[in-house]
Amino acid sequence: MNTRLQQDDDDRWIGMGNQELLDYLSSYAAVKARHSYGPQGHRGMSLLIFESTARGYLEADRLHKHFAE
Template identity: 60%
Template sequence: MRRTKVDRRVKLHRELAEFIDMDLKMRGASVILCEIYGKWKGLREKEKDHEVVWPPMVIIMNTKLDKDDNDKWLGMGNPELLEYFNEYPAIGAHHSYGPQGHHGISVLIFESSTTGYFEAEGLG
């Protein structure tokens, strides 16, 4: 049984490496893969088990703007948030709302790729 788990993990690791390699080639990246792998946070850490949010996301705080006539909070919408962080190529945004309106917490979502991961990390 143990042998099967190890074999499956090795196979998944190889498939991930092939996917990353293909993604980098499609984007025209001329980066040596060993250099890329070494830059992923968590791979250098001593802790072996890391959870990765996928697609890559960055939480943005304090996105409340004002209150409306009904005393509910208004906040940045998707266009404003994406424009504010236009230096980073996020592909979308979501906001947290409750009974009092906008919570002031938003999430920028990046592309589901190695490139998206590094773009999100650059903002985070």
């Protein structure tokens, strides 16, 4: 949540890009980033995708614990 950055000249929201989000959270070894868009542009919601392995699960769990604290 909260990955919206600003509004453009057409009042549509602009958010973080895929690489920007991956770089920002690079210590968690995510492999992809995706964002939610609607009629007003970026919705401010983003998703990190991890490897479908035990390591990917542990990285996702570590990220969850970071935000839960």
